Amino acid sequence: MNLDFTEEQEMLRTSARDFLSTECPKTAVRELEESEEGYSKEMWKKMADLGWMGLVLPEEYGGTGGEFMDLIILLEEMGRNILPSPFFSTVVLCSLPILEYGTEEQKKEFLPKIANGEMIMSLALAEPSAIYNASGIKVKASLQGDEYVINGTKLFAHDAHIADYLLVVTRTTEGANPQEGITLLLVDAKSPGVTSSVVPTAALDKQCEVIFEDVKVPRKNMLGAPNQGWGIVKRLLEQATVAKCAEMLGGGQAALEMSNSYAKERVQYGRLIGDFQTIQNYLANMWIDMETSRNITYEAVWMVGEKLPCTKEVSIAKAWVSEAFKFITERGVQIHGAIGMTRDHDMGLYYRRAWAWDVLFGDADFHKEVVAQQLGL
Amino acid sequence: MDFSLTPEQERLRKEFDDFFKEEMKNAPPGWGGSLEDMYSADEGWEFHRYMARKLAEKGWLVRAWPKEYGGQDASIMEQVIFGEVSAYHKSPGVDVFGIGLLGPTLLAVGSEEHKKEYLPPIARGETMWCQLWSEPNAGSDLAALATRAVREGDYYVVNGQKTWSSGAHRGDWGFAIVRTDPEQKRSRGLSFLLLDMKAPGVTVRPLLGMDKTHLFNEVYFDNVRVPVKNRVGEEGKGWDVTKAMMNFERTNVGMIFTVKRGLEDLIEFCKETKRNGEPLAKNPLIRNKLAQIAVEVEVGIALAYRIAWIQEKGGPAAMVEAGALAAASKVYGTELNQRFSYVGHQILGPYGQVKKESKWAPLQGTIESGFQQVQGMCIAMGTSEVQRNTIAWLGLGLPRSWDEVFKRPMAK
Structure with missing residues (x-):
């Protein structure tokens, strides 16, 4: 170790x-x-x-x-x-x-x-159903000669509006098992029939709707094997999920440090607010959440990096860290008082991202269900 | 980074696991592995002593101690592995007071005579210890203690009352912090004594828990004569010994593995038990609650490993970090036990209240005893509030809120 x-x-x-x-x-x-x-x-x-x-x-x-x-x-x-x-x-x-x-x-x-x-590239994975299971993939790609033709709508695709290429997760065959029949295609974002537009969101983080209307993609732009794409999605979601946990670690640490500094300079009743046990308790809980998040994230990251089986560990990390990040930023706003909820204050930047990243790649409940399955429930 | 164990560590884990699996077959009926189970009924205490002897025979009882005192100089990481396997199998045997607290303290600050006299019988699993610290008016604020010791020749004559002493009714010996100089205030003028629990004038009275188990005690001293040679450290410097004892490395990994095991048992129960024609395990609410506990168990284990890693590296900066982290792991571990008990009780519904002696009790009544006993965990050995204060101080650099106001930094 x-x-x-x-x-x-x-x-x-x-x-x-x-x-x-x-x-x-x-x-x-x-x-x-x-x-x-x-x-x-x-x-x-x-x-x-x-x-x-x-x-x-x-x-x-x-x-x-x-x-x-x-x-x-x-x-x-x-x-x-x-x-x-x-x-x-x-x-x-x-x-x-x-x-x-x-x-x-x-x-x-x-x-x-x-x-x-x-x-610049963008992953077009989620759809209006807003679930991260294979059954959520409905955007269709049909093979016509040497080309795939894509039709349907993707949603919450970050940065699609500025992307040169899109990695699109499509359904190529319908069957009893939703994990089969998924194919990944690398699509030139300037292809005729592709329309990307930014959806206004809380974090103003450029999540797009991408509409595909008879978009033609050469067969050679297929990533991996036809109909076997879900394995790639699973792997990329494992990487993406722990990577997002890492971003949340950074955000959480910044929000904690900002709150701690404020507690050491803000004066009420002639005392630093950091001298009050209520504020200390909030900060201690935030600190515990940060330390626990750090260790579980690094462990999952290590497993993903080593390509060890890690479905459970990745979900455990996301379920824990996204809740922790939300808690830390929410307490952070509370410690700052009214100024913390303003557009001008930095805490809101973190708070808004905590909520955006919580629902990205599956929220805590989604991942707890994965954990439940891994426990044999 | 590398989270893997070495082949030697994996081998050790297997060896521990095999041992406990076999020996736990000797546990008395209804054994749940709590301190209450160990101290309350005679058969629990007998089993604890049996396991202590067995562990001593294997040379595992005091693994972390140096070889000359019966230990194996085991690394912290190995101790973590031992602690988790032992807790998972709900094994007693390791006396937290003698082995976990007094031993390391004597090794650090005790005299040669003390080490030679007290450590070997602990290492053989023969003497059991208890802690005589808290008093009715000195709980978290231990330095407010009032039990008096007056020097008369080669003896101290001790008078006063201690309380919340876990297992004092079973312990052969106790370590006490007492006031030898009443002119001095608070942490000054205290001394640290080793005290034979069978000495004349020592009276132990039970303080029953809300589930009627006997873990805690009041201990009264009525002119108890303690030889001066039983003092650890100098007279009036007992607080230093106490502080040294409080700082011993802890990862609290056992608490997490207690829940890990409890969760596995609860999951099996949910798979086997049907309500409204369907297994409990298929109920989405129950799945969510069980998964949340599973998440928290793994998070707790990862934290314990981090603490062990930092402690093993050592150094002053590491020790401050480890101090705050150990406080965090105590809060986290005990509150996780709490949340687990509550979830267990919610899932079991009316069966959660049935005691182990009833044929209607699921999971040997562990949920019934658990949700009552768990409250003590969050109070003993530094309350959750004390731990959070420690985190605020050591982890966040905030003022020590328990100091008198005039000592704290004021606003400019």
Whole structure:
């Protein structure tokens, strides 16, 4: 057992924290939230220059060959700072499955462009049914000659409006088992028939509706085998879920630190509010939630990285961490008092994301049902 | 990072597991593994002593102690593994007071004579200890204690009352913190004594729990003569010994594994038991509640491993971090036991209240006893409130809210 980060990983954390706090202050976060695109091209270019997009991609595809845990550290820092960007969509949700399941040709086509910041991608998985089970996949793709033709609507696809390519989870055959008959397609976002539009959401985080009307995709753009796509989705959801937990760790830590600092400077009745046991109790509970979240996340991350069977552990992490993050930000607002609920205060940035990320990739109840099944219930 | 155990650790776990599986067949009927089960009825206490001897024979009773005192210099991580397997099998045998608290304290601050006299019988599983700390007016605020010890030649004459002493009616020996200098206030003027529970003038009276079990006691001292050589540390410096004892490394992993086992039993019950023609396990509300406990168990285990990892590395910064984390694990572990008991009671419904002696009692009545006994866990060994105060202080750098107001930093 070794529960420490390597020296390189600690350095990565420090440099990421420095970069993000300089390049992406909260004023920039708010501006980007309000902007149409939701990210800064300039910052994106700098992130690519730092090698972040290719952090876990092998050198032959323009990356630096890091491990999954490296990416997790980066994501923690992004969550801590709240970085509005298509990084999660492009790198976690799309580059990892292409790396693990793509053909050599696909890897050569997509990965170097992702690594150098040229290509933005978006995963089109969820649908209006808003469930993360295979039975939720209804968008149809039918094989006509050498092309798939896609019809239907995807929802909650982050960053689809700015994506160059979409990774679309489609249903290619209907059968008794919903996990069979799913096929993943890499779709040029400029293909005729694709319409992406941003759905206004609480976190202003650019989740899109994507409508497919007779969208033609060459067969060679299929990721993995036909009708066998659910295995890829399961794997990418495991990666995405723990990666989102890591972002929540960063966000939770920032919200806790912000609240703790405020308790040490805000004066009422001639005393610091941090001197009152009620406030100390809130903070102690937040601290416990942070420490417990950290350890269960890293354990799940390690298992995902080692490709060990981890369905239960991933769900345990998400069920715990998303509730913890919500609790920490909610108490954070309470500790700050009225100022904490204003648009001008940073706590709201975290609070809104806690609720957005809770329902992303399945909320606590969804994951508890997975755990129940894993327990043989 | 690497969360895997070494092959040697895996082998040890298997060895512990095989041992406990076999030996637990000797448990008395209705054995639930709680402290109440151990201290309350004679057959529970006999079983505890039996397991202590068995563990001593294996050389496992005081694994963490140095070899010269019967231990194996076991690493913290190995102790965590031992603790989890032992708790999972609901095994008694390891005397928390003698082995967990007094032993490490004597090893750290005791004299050579003390070590030679007291440690070997503990290591052989022969002497059992109890703690004589709290008083009616000194609970969480231990330094307010008033039990007096007056020096007369080679003896201290002790008068006063202790309370909440777990298992004092079973213990052979007790370790007490008493006031030797009444002119000094609070933590100054205290001394730490080792006291024979059979000494004349010691009276132990039961304080029955709400489920009628006998775990806690009041202990009265009426001119009890304690040899001066039984004092640990200097006269008037007893608080230092007490603090050293409070700081001993704890991961509280056993508490989590108690719930892990309880949950497994409850899950089996839910699979086998039908209500309205369907197994309880198919009820979505019940599935959700059981899964929530399962989540919390794994979260607790991950926390315990982190604490063990930090403690094993050592160093002053690590110890502050570990101090706050140990407080967190105590709150977390005991409150998880609480939540588990409540969930068990909710799922069992009217059967949750049936005592183990009834043929109607599911799960050997563990839920019935559990939801009453669990309250003590959240109070004993530092209440949940004390632990949260410790977290606020050590983990968050907030003012020590229990200090007098004038000592705390005021607003500028």
